[in-house]
Structure formats: structure tokens, C-alpha cells
Amino acid sequence: xxxxxxxxxxxxxxxxxxxxxxxxxxxxxxxxxxxxxxxxxxxxxxxxxxxxxxxxxxxxxxxxxxxxxxxxxxxxxxxxxxxxxxxxxxxxxxxxxxxxxxxxxxxxxxxxxxxxxxxxxxxxxxxxxxxxxxxxxxxxxxxxxxxxxxxxxxxxxxxxxxxxxxxxxxxxxxxxxxxxxxxxxxxxxxxxxxxxxxxxxxxxxxxxxxxxxxxxxxxxxxxxxxxx
Amino acid sequence: xxxxxxxxxxxxxxxxxxxxxxxxxxxxxxxxxxxxxxxxxxxxxxxxxxxxxxxxxxxxxxxxxxxxxxxxxxxxxxxxxxxxxxxxxxxxxxxxxxxxxxxxxxxxxxxxxxxxxxxxxxxxxxxxxxxxxxxxxxxxxxxxxxxxxxxxxxxxxxxxxxxxxxxxxxxxxxxxxxxxxxxxxxxxxxxxxxxxxxxxxxxxxxxxxxxxxxxxxxxxxxxxxxxx
DNA sequence: CCTTACGTCGTTGTATACAGGAATGCTATA
DNA sequence: TATAGCATTCCTGTATACAACGACGTAAGG
Numbered sequence: 001x002x003x004x005x006x007x008x009x010x011x012x013x014x015x016x017x018x019x020x021x022x023x024x025x026x027x028x029x030x031x032x033x034x035x036x037x038x039x040x041x042x043x044x045x046x047x048x049x050x051x052x053x054x055x056x057x058x059x060x061x062x063x064x065x066x067x068x069x070x071x072x073x074x075x076x077x078x079x080x081x082x083x084x085x086x087x088x089x090x091x092x093x094x095x096x097x098x099x100x101x102x103x104x105x106x107x108x109x110x111x112x113x114x115x116x117x118x119x120x121x122x123x124x125x126x127x128x129x130x131x132x133x134x135x136x137x138x139x140x141x142x143x144x145x146x147x148x149x150x151x152x153x154x155x156x157x158x159x160x161x162x163x164x165x166x167x168x169x170x171x172x173x174x175x176x177x178x179x180x181x182x183x184x185x186x187x188x189x190x191x192x193x194x195x196x197x198x199x200x201x202x203x204x205x206x207x208x209x210x211x212x213x214x215x216x217x218x219x220x221x222x223x224x225x226x227x228x
Numbered sequence: 229x230x231x232x233x234x235x236x237x238x239x240x241x242x243x244x245x246x247x248x249x250x251x252x253x254x255x256x257x258x259x260x261x262x263x264x265x266x267x268x269x270x271x272x273x274x275x276x277x278x279x280x281x282x283x284x285x286x287x288x289x290x291x292x293x294x295x296x297x298x299x300x301x302x303x304x305x306x307x308x309x310x311x312x313x314x315x316x317x318x319x320x321x322x323x324x325x326x327x328x329x330x331x332x333x334x335x336x337x338x339x340x341x342x343x344x345x346x347x348x349x350x351x352x353x354x355x356x357x358x359x360x361x362x363x364x365x366x367x368x369x370x371x372x373x374x375x376x377x378x379x380x381x382x383x384x385x386x387x388x389x390x391x392x393x394x395x396x397x398x399x400x401x402x403x404x405x406x407x408x409x410x411x412x413x414x415x416x417x418x419x420x421x422x423x424x425x426x427x428x429x430x431x432x433x434x435x436x437x438x439x440x441x442x443x444x445x446x447x448x449x450x451x452x453x454x455x456x
Numbered sequence: 457c458c459t460t461a462c463g464t465c466g467t468t469g470t471a472t473a474c475a476g477g478a479a480t481g482c483t484a485t486a
Numbered sequence: 487t488a489t490a491g492c493a494t495t496c497c498t499g500t501a502t503a504c505a506a507c508g509a510c511g512t513a514a515g516g
Contacts (some may be wrong), residue, residue, distance in 0.1 A: 041468070051501045056469090057288050064292035066383060074467075087378040094326045098319070150315040152391070155294060156384045163380070269498070279471045280498090302497075 020048050021058035028067055028077055029166055035079040039068060065159065067166075080163065082219045089212035092160050093205050095153060096141070100204035103147035104192045111147035115189050118143045123182055133172050138165075140185055144204075147192065171214040181207070248276050249286040256295055256305055257394055263307040267296060293387065295394075308391065310447045317440035320388050321433050323381060324369070328432035331375035332420045339375035343417050346371045351410055361400050366393075368413055372432075375420065399442040409435070 024044065027033045044055045059075060062068040069078040080088075103111070118140040125136045138161070145154045172178055184207045191200035246254075252272065255261045272283045287303060290296040297306040308316075331339070346368040353364045366389070373382045400406050412435045419428035 040466090042466090052468090053500055053502090056285070057499095060285050060288045061292050064289050084379060088380045090330075091323075091326070091378065091380045091384065094322060095319075098322045102318075150319065151312060152316045152319045152388065156319065156387070159384070159387075160380065268496090270496085281470055281472090284499090285469095 019058070020050060020054040021061050023048055024055075024058050024062060025065075025067065025162070028062075029162070031166075033077050035077050035166075037077045038073060039075040039077065065162065067162065082223070085164070085167070085219065086212065086216065088160055088163050089208065089215060092157070092164070093208045093212065095157050095160065096144075096208045097201040097205040099145050099148045099150070099153055099157065100188055100192065101197045101201035102150050102153065103144055104195050104197045104200040106149045107147040107192050107195075111143070112189070112193055114143045115140070115147060115192065119182070119185050119189060122185065127178055130173055133178065134165075137172055137181065144188070144192070167215070167218075170218055171211045174214050177210075177214065180210075184210075247286070248278060248282040249289050251276055252283075252286050252290060253293075253295065253390070256290075257390070259394075261305050263305050263394075265305045266301060267303040267305065293390065295390065308394075310451070313392070313395070313447065314440065314444065316388055316391050317436065317443060320385070320392070321436045321440065323385050323388065324372075324436045325429040325433040327373050327376045327378070327381055327385065328416055328420065329425045329429035330378050330381065331372055332423050332425045332428040334377045335375040335420050335423075339371070340417070340421055342371045343368070343375060343420065347410070347413050347417060350413065355406055358401055361406065362393075365400055365409065372416070372420070395443070395446075398446055399439045402442050405438075405442065408438075412438075 024033070024039075033039070039059060041052045041055050041059070044059075045052045048055065059068060063070070063075070067078055068075055070076075107115075118136070122136040122140050125132050127133065145157055148154070172181060184203065188200060188203045188207065191203055252261070252267075261267070267287060269280045269283050269287070272287075273280045276283065287296060291298065291303070295306055296303055298304075335343075346364070350364040350368050353360050355361065373385055376382070400409060412431065416428060416431045416435065419431055
């Protein structure tokens with residue numbers, strides 16, 4: 001990736017450049033733009049090989065997303081304290097539980113097909129490829145969101161998701177967690193299929209509560225190792 | 229951005245201009261820009277007496293907010309179906325319940341003071357001024373949000389709030405609803421004070437469930453009256 | 457040596473110029 | 487009269503010019 005240095009693009013080339021917004025967002029996601037890093041328009045413009053105008057648009061959107069914030073030193077990648085990270089998990093636990101309950105109430109047969117497909121795709125993923133694991137997991141949960149047919153829920157979860165996604169892979173790469181997640185996904189799908197509203201909600205909440213607990217451990221170990 | 233030089237600005241010569249974003253948002257809120265209305269940059273630029281650049285920034289933010297959307301006819305004020313409105317209420321019921329529960333767990337003495345102040349301000353509002361009623365009500369609930377000390381919750385609720393706020397006043401101007409809301413607010417504050425987590429959550433959920441029910445009636449009556 | 461004042465530079469906010477693309481309407485011809 | 491083709495005209499996306507503001511460094515004076 002990072003194929004810059006293309007100044008003379010042939011008009012025939014089908015090369016589809018991702019939006020500046022997506023590019024910067026991705027750079028934040030994978031840590032190339034670390035939390036606290038200053039975002040200078042001219043520098044980003046040079047990086048993306050566009051003028052400041054699209055950069056400004058992207059930064060505006062990112063700021064609205066809450067991924068980027070204004071400090072006295074200008075625009076920087078937003079830093080999240082451990083408390084904030086846990087708060088995001090708490091919020092997500094509630095919303096994912098609600099999504100599961102609503103999906104159990106509203107799911108269509110097609111939703112079930114999609115859910116099962118996503119679950120089996122996930123089971124087939126190479127467990128050495130953390131990137132693919134995260135993608136498959138996300139795909140499954142997005143299918144569950146979609147099955148709730150509540151767009152406002154989906155919108156909010158989409159927002160939350162990226163705030164956590166910046167801290168990648170980790171909860172799923174814990175030994176045994178992946179297999180456990182597969183089982184839990186299966187249980188959630190079953191509850192959704194059988195229209196067990198309360199059960200679906202409880203299972204989803206437990207599922208994400210475990211993710212939060214693992215995150216808490218990770219945060220704790222980071223504090224341990226950084227404290228000197 | 230907005231002017232930081234305050235204090236020495238005579239309010240006469242240069243009227244303190246709110247941000248273009250706030251202006252357009254307000255215009256959407258009070259219906260001057262009705263749902264479905266096309267948003268043409270040049271027209272808005274003329275209206276706000278600025279160039280297209282700040283307009284574009286505002287529209288980008290509004291689009292990110294979900295208040296404005298891109299159709300084949302360009303950018304328009306987003307229209308919400310009755311189903312979507314109810315879905316927003318459903319989501320909000322859950323989040324407000326969570327906020328109340330979290331506030332009961334985390335509230336500080338200062339939070340309580342703010343809450344009681346906001347409640348009494350609300351009790352003192354002239355019930356003929358729907359605008360003031362809505363503002364006081366919103367101020368109270370925002371205090372409750374703040375007492376939860378969970379910024380991600382607050383962020384999401386802030387987003388949701390405006391999607392509903394566009395349909396103004398109505399649920400509180402129902403006969404008797406205002407007085408009932410005052411009582412319910414008092415109960416919520418008491419539960420938060422006494423750290424009754426479950427009670428606070430239940431009360432908040434009931435409070436917003438009633439708002440949703442009233443909204444449902446309003447939507448029903450609109451359908452009745454529009455059906456010819 | 458410390459402090460202060462001034463100048464330069466960097467960065468952002470705003471305005472404007474320019475080009476591509478889509479929609480609309482007009483005209484000419486069958 | 488209907489239709490096809492063309493021109494005009496919006497409108498948006500991008501680039502660039504410009505001004506204001508703040509930060510930083512340097513130099514001068516106490």
C-alpha cells in the first residue's frame with residue numbers, strides 16, 4: 001500500500017483512489033497516525049497528493065466522528081484514556097445487547113442466512129491472520145446490526161466501533177478467545193432465530209462484557225509494563 | 229474558527245455571527261429548511277453572506293451528523309420516516325436508561341446540585357413559552373447525561389437528540405405532560421441521589437417511553453389528517 | 457543573565473478561480 | 487408535432503491566493 005508518487009495518472013487506468021477521508025481514517029486505525037500526533041493540513045495534503053481542500057473536508061469529518069480533536073496545539077489525533085476506552089465498551093455492551101434483542105424481534109429469513117454465512121466465514125478464517133480475523137468478526141457483528149433493522153442503532157454502533165477498532169485485534173487474539181467467540185456467536189444466532197429476545201440480549205451483553213474484560217486486562221498489563 | 233476574541237466586541241457594528249454550521253443546523257431545526265429541501269452551496273453562501281468554503285464545511289459536518297444526505301438530486305435535508313423516528317426513540321430509551329443508571333452510580337455532589345437546579349429552573353418556566361420549556365427540559369437531561377460521566381454515552385445522545393429535536397416541543401405541550409414530566413424528573417433525581425441504579429434506569433426508561441408513546445399518537449394523528 | 461519586544465514563519469480560515477459533469481431547454485429536421 | 491442533437495447553464499469538486507493570528511526565535515536593553 002502507500003502507493004504515492006503517481007503524478008501522471010493515465011485517464012484510462014481504473015485505479016480508484018480511496019477518499020482522502022478513508023485514507024486518513026485508515027492511517028489512524030493502523031497507528032501510522034498515532035494518538036496525539038498533530039494533523040497539519042499542508043503536510044497531509046502533500047502526503048495524499050491533493051490540495052488542502054479535500055484534506056480539510058476529511059479532517060472536518062474526522063473531527064465530527066470524534067477521532068480527531070482540537071487542542072491548543074491545533075488538530076491532533078484524539079487520545080483516549082483507559083477510562084474512556086472502558087466507557088466506550090460499557091456503552092457498546094448496552095447497544096449490542098439492544099441490537100441482539102431487536103434482531104431477535106425483527107430478523108427476516110434473509111437476515112438469518114446472512115448471519116449464518118458470516119458465522120461460517122468466520123469459522124473458516126486462518127487464525128494466524130489477525131487482520132482477517134478482525135474483518136470476519138466485524139462482518140458478523142455488522143450482519144447482526146443489520147438484522148435489527150434499526151438504523152439509528154446501527155449508526156451509533158458504527159461510530160463506537162471505530163473508536164475501539166483503533167486498538168486492534170487484541171481481544172480476539174487472546175488464547176482461546178477466538179474459539180469461544182465462535183461458540184458465542186452461534187448461540188446468539190440461535191437465540192435470534194428462535195426469537196428469544198431476552199436471551200439474545202443477555203448473550204450479546206455477555207459476549208461484549210468478555211471483550212471488555214479482556215481489554216481491561218490488556219490495559220492493566222500496559223500500565224504494569226509502562227510503570228517504571 | 230469561531231472568534232476567540234471576546235469581551236471587546238461591541239455588539240453593534242459586527243454582529244456576533246454564529247458559525248455557519250450552527251446557522252444551517254438551526255434552520256433545519258426550526259423547519260426553515262424542510263426535510264427534502266435541496267441544499268445548494270451557492271444559495272446558502274448568499275444566505276449566510278459567506279463564500280462557499282464555510283458552507284461546504286458546515287454541510288460536511290451536517291452530513292456526518294446524518295441531518296443531511298446525498299441523493300441523486302444532490303444534497304438535501306434528510307427526511308425521516310415515522311418508523312425511523314420511532315426507532316430513534318427506541319434507541320434513546322435504552323441510552324437514557326443507561327445514562328440514569330450510570331449517573332446513579334457515578335454522580336458527584338456537584339452533579340446533584342446541578343440536577344436540582346435544572347429541575348427547579350424547569351419548574352419555574354412559563355408554560356406558555358414552548359421554546360423555553362423545550363430548552364429547560366433539554367438542560368435538565370443534559371445535566372443527567374453529564375452526571376453519568378461517560379462521554380461516549382453523552383456523545384451518542386447528543387447526536388440522537390437533534391434528530392428528534394427537529395420535531396419540536398410537541399411531546400411536552402401535551403396537556404398534563406409537562407407537570408407529569410416534572411414529577412418524573414424529581415423521581416429520577418431522587419433515585420440518582422440514593423444510588424438506586426436499577427430504579428433510576430427504570431424511571432428514565434419509563435419517562436422516555438411515555439415520550440415515545442406521545443410521539444406515536446402524534447404520528448398517528450398526522451397520518452389520519454393527511455389521509456384523504 | 458534574564459527579560460522583553462519585535463520580526464519572521466507557520467498554520468489556519470476564507471475567498472475565489474477553474475474544470476468537469478449533469479440537467480435542461482432550444483432548435484432544426486423529419 | 488415529435489425527436490434528436492447541441493448548447494447553455496448550474497453545480498460541485500479541487501486548487502490556489504490571501505489575510506489574520508499565534509508561536510517561536512532572536513536580539514536588545516535592563
